[in-house]
Amino acid sequence: MNENFMKEKPVFPLLMSMALPMVISMMVNALYNIVDSFFVAKISEDAMTALSYVFPLQNFVNAVAIGFGVGINAVIAIYLGAKDNERADRAASWGMFLAVIQGIVMTVVCIAIIPSFLRAFKASGDVLDLGCRYADIVFGFSIIISVDLAFEKVFQSVGRMIVTMVGLMGGCIVNIVLDPLLIFGVGPFPEMGIEGAALATGLGQVFTLIIYFIVYFGRPINVKFGIKHLHEGGLMVKKLYAIGIPAILNMALPSLLTSALNAILSMYSATYVMILGVYYKLQTFLYMPANGIIQGMRPIIGYNYGAGEHARVKKIFTITLALNVGIMLAGTVVCLLIPERLIGMFTENVSTINAGGTALRIICAGFVVSAVSVTASGALEGLGKGTPSLLISLLRYVVVIIPAAWILSRLCGFGPAGVWNAFWVAELITAACAAFIYRGAMKGQREGA
Numbered sequence: 001m002n003e004n005f006m007k008e009k010p011v012f013p014l015l016m017s018m019a020l021p022m023v024i025s026m027m028v029n030a031l032y033n034i035v036d037s038f039f040v041a042k043i044s045e046d047a048m049t050a051l052s053y054v055f056p057l058q059n060f061v062n063a064v065a066i067g068f069g070v071g072i073n074a075v076i077a078i079y080l081g082a083k084d085n086e087r088a089d090r091a092a093s094w095g096m097f098l099a100v101i102q103g104i105v106m107t108v109v110c111i112a113i114i115p116s117f118l119r120a121f122k123a124s125g126d127v128l129d130l131g132c133r134y135a136d137i138v139f140g141f142s143i144i145i146s147v148d149l150a151f152e153k154v155f156q157s158v159g160r161m162i163v164t165m166v167g168l169m170g171g172c173i174v175n176i177v178l179d180p181l182l183i184f185g186v187g188p189f190p191e192m193g194i195e196g197a198a199l200a201t202g203l204g205q206v207f208t209l210i211i212y213f214i215v216y217f218g219r220p221i222n223v224k225f226g227i228k229h230l231h232e233g234g235l236m237v238k239k240l241y242a243i244g245i246p247a248i249l250n251m252a253l254p255s256l257l258t259s260a261l262n263a264i265l266s267m268y269s270a271t272y273v274m275i276l277g278v279y280y281k282l283q284t285f286l287y288m289p290a291n292g293i294i295q296g297m298r299p300i301i302g303y304n305y306g307a308g309e310h311a312r313v314k315k316i317f318t319i320t321l322a323l324n325v326g327i328m329l330a331g332t333v334v335c336l337l338i339p340e341r342l343i344g345m346f347t348e349n350v351s352t353i354n355a356g357g358t359a360l361r362i363i364c365a366g367f368v369v370s371a372v373s374v375t376a377s378g379a380l381e382g383l384g385k386g387t388p389s390l391l392i393s394l395l396r397y398v399v400v401i402i403p404a405a406w407i408l409s410r411l412c413g414f415g416p417a418g419v420w421n422a423f424w425v426a427e428l429i430t431a432a433c434a435a436f437i438y439r440g441a442m443k444g445q446r447e448g449a
Contacts, residue, residue: 007307011315019296021165026288032172037281039179041346050130052277056255061106063251065146069153071244076157077299081306093229094236099150103143110139134194141202151212158221167211175204246386253397260402272416275356278346286331290324294378301382317379324371335364362420366427373434388441392434401426
């Protein structure tokens with residue numbers, strides 16, 4: 001396959017052709033998140049609260065796989081742009097090898113620490129038991145997640161976005177179908193409760209991997225995995241992690257944030273922890289499609305950067321930002337109009353619904369401006385500039401929001417509302433900083449060209 005189309009095709013149709021399959025698959029993934037939580041909530045509110053407590057660690061496992069995959073994607077795309085296919089093969093092969101190792105480590109560590117992790121947030125009784133039962137199964141599939149993401153990013157690096165769309169959608173659909181069957185024991189399926197939700201998630205990931213194997217061997221791409229490419233690893237591994245580690249931290253920071261906010265909110269009531277968990281499920285309908293556009297952008301911007309097409313790099317960024325602003329604006333409108341109805345999908349408790357509606361109305365004030373930091377961070381990763389990207393995410397997920405949440409809720413006496421207001425405060429400050437950081441990085445690029 002000839003990747004020259006990445007620097008020859010007009011930018012907007014090129015970006016849409018690359019991003020639209022990912023947006024569709026991300027929307028299906030977001031639907032899975034909602035459906036999965038919907039069925040778990042039918043077990044009990046304790047089950048939904050348990051998922052909220054497990055979520056940060058589960059998100060961290062995904063962050064390691066996705067973040068390292070971003071490193072694989074960026075390095076391969078840059079080498080392909082420079083017409084260096086041999087190093088592209090080496091990057092793919094080392095990337096897959098390291099992904100397997102990381103998956104094994106994640107499985108062992110997460111299963112070992114999950115009881116202590118849950119107790120650290122004062123989870124006890126049924127919530128602790130449900131959380132451990134769910135986590136033991138879902139973390140058993142960590143190696144599958146790692147290999148899935150390595151395949152996904154390699155396919156994306158050569159423009160095979162339809163393949164990753166089919167893989168992701170296939171896995172999500174299998175998950176959605178199996179959820180009620182395994183949770184409630186429909187027909188020949190056993191009634192497994194919360195373990196059924198975890199098993200459905202894992203089997204969906206296995207299905208995605210099967211699709212990737214079939215496509216890779218049935219319709220080969222010009223980037224190859226192979227033991228013969230596992231040589232001269234020192235420099236290649238360094239390159240992969242130079243982008244991958246900041247990207248992993250980028251992706252893992254939401255886990256740190258959620259853990260910190262859970263700790264603050266648990267001082268008031270587990271109800272607020274549950275509301276935060278529901279919010280993170282709902283916001284996937286915004287940030288996953290935005291992430292789909294970012295995924296479509298990364299190989300294009302990386303290829304054009306490697307090919308020296310700096311004017312196209314600027315245009316790619318501008319169009320991506322405009323698309324993400326549109327997504328966030330739509331989300332803001334929905335959260336302002338029907339917040340209680342959204343929360344009501346996960347609980348019948350009137351006080352929880354009212355408190356959740358208030359939370360959504362406040363948090364959504366930061367959606368539109370967040371498009372700046374999301375787009376800038378993703379573009380910098382695609383350009384191989386992992387450190388500036390990480391700096392933006394640190395501001396967004398740690399440096400501003402956690403202190404703001406503590407100050408507003410505890411010191412200023414706003415209680416849980418202080419946590420919700422910290423979201424838009426952090427987005428506003430981070431967007432201003434992200435614009436400055438991105439301009440500085442691009443100025444350095446032009447001066448170094």
